[in-house]
Amino acid sequence: xxxxxxxxxxxxxxxxxxxxxxxxxxxxxxxxxxxxxxxxxxxxxxxxxxxxxxxxxxxxxxxxxxxxxxxxxxxxxxxxxxxxxxxxxxxxxxxxxxxxxxxxxxxxxxxxxxxxxxxxxxxxxxxxxxxxxxxxxxxxxxxxxxxxxxxxxxxxxx
Numbered sequence: 001x002x003x004x005x006x007x008x009x010x011x012x013x014x015x016x017x018x019x020x021x022x023x024x025x026x027x028x029x030x031x032x033x034x035x036x037x038x039x040x041x042x043x044x045x046x047x048x049x050x051x052x053x054x055x056x057x058x059x060x061x062x063x064x065x066x067x068x069x070x071x072x073x074x075x076x077x078x079x080x081x082x083x084x085x086x087x088x089x090x091x092x093x094x095x096x097x098x099x100x101x102x103x104x105x106x107x108x109x110x111x112x113x114x115x116x117x118x119x120x121x122x123x124x125x126x127x128x129x130x131x132x133x134x135x136x137x138x139x140x141x142x143x144x145x146x147x148x149x150x151x152x153x154x155x156x157x158x
Contacts, residue, residue: 002115008136009110015140016103019049019147025154029092033153037077038084045146046095047087048080053102055125056139060132061109063122070123079125106136 001009029043040048062069118133130138 001111004115004118004133005110005113008118008133008140009107011137011140012103012106015144015147016099018151019099019143022147022151022154023092023096026092026150031153031157033150038081040084042150043090043092043095044084044087045150046092046099047090048084049143049146050095050098050102051083051087052142053099053106053139056135056142057102057106057109059122059124060106060135060139063120063135064113064117064132066120068122070125070127072123072127074123074125074127076125076127
């Protein structure tokens with residue numbers, strides 16, 4: 001691995017450490033985290049993050065392989081809504097296990113690629129054209145943002 005991959009892994013590890021710490025403080029998985037949009041509970045947020053992590057990894061790996069997995073008319077809000085509806089029975093524990101598995105798979109993949117692949121670009125689910133490196137950095141920021149939101153709700157309720 002090179003320095004860029006090492007820096008990405010550090011960024012991903014830091015965001016996941018924060019997320020794990022915050023999720024560790026959740027005692028009520030049906031606690032409301034967001035009141036707008038999809039109005040996710042803590043459990044639904046964990047499910048969303050597990051799906052998003054797999055999605056970001058898939059996007060990055062596909063783009064690195066020369067594919068463009070996200071169509072031009074992709075609607076992230078519709079996708080998130082449908083994914084939430086499909087996963088109503090998924091437990092927080094299942095989502096947390098999926099998060100651990102997808103991060104491990106990403107790290108294995110990163111350990112085996114040439115750093116030049118980080119520069120390949122393609123469409124992210126946001127419809128922005130991003131490099132593989134930018135997608136993985138986006139993933140870490142996405143995770144951190146939701147962790148901070150959940151942390152704020154937990155602080156209000158304690």
